[in-house]
Amino acid sequence: MNKTLLLFLFICMKSFSQNTEYIERQGEVTFFSYTSVENIQAKNSQTLSILNPKTRQIAVQILMRAFVFQKSLMHEHFNASYIESDLYPKATFEGEIENFNANDALQTKLIKGTFTLRNISKPIEIKATISKADNSYTIKGSLDVLINDYNIKVPALLSPNISKKIEITFNFNYAPYEN
């Protein structure tokens, strides 16, 4: 009897102590600016994200200086003039996955939350594909960001080179977070 009780307690404790959070330290975020004059692409492979399948919450932090451009001059303009990375080093997203089922192998869901860039927060909705394999999750999706929404000022001379609408794609692979 005592052994059964102990086993029951052990199973209960084990299930309660299981990780409820998942982490991605090397998330990939890519942005694209398409214009007839020039196409600009930059990739950040060091994005941080934490997913809590129980609460359906997701948080993302992007280090703006960690975007890699094809040309170093683009990197310089991006950080110094447009984003002002010294003042606003990170972009963040905090949101919740609607109707998320933590056990589904594959699902397409809407993530609603707040995206903050240059200290300006805007509500956004992202359609994302979420897959589960063993003890990991993958979330992929894309969204469009209008540069005017975040008060990003482009000099008139360079205006034809930078799209007003920036396309952002992301790919996060989460593993259990042992904190």
Place this chain on the structure above:
Amino acid sequence: MISQKHRNIIYVTVGCVLCLGFYLATATLCLHDMRKAPTYKHISTERLIHKYDNATLSHLVEKVIEIDGTLKAVHTKNEKFTLYLSHKKSKTYVLCELHKDEIHKIPHLKIGDKILVKGILKGHLLDIILLNCIII
């Protein structure tokens, strides 16, 4: 007499060789730049994490630094390789994303090795992030 078709083939071949040469020269130059770039500061992983904990990292952002520390893990994703350096039981890592020309050194690395890495410090999130790293 060379026909127009052969001329076109020659032009395309020369163009491809020039493009390849330019690409290789640029790639080599970038790596050499990091090797030759003057080191702003040499610092241990322990000291760097201490600076992070005390929010005194900002003066090192966008600087070329050399870090010595213990290799805790090597992660790969989409052909990007990142070395995880840490100190003892610290939960904070120093993440060094390797320059693509350094990838051939990975099979020679062992977890627990003491290594010296040079790269550009970009800032921090949960961990401290360096890009364009080389192993020296």
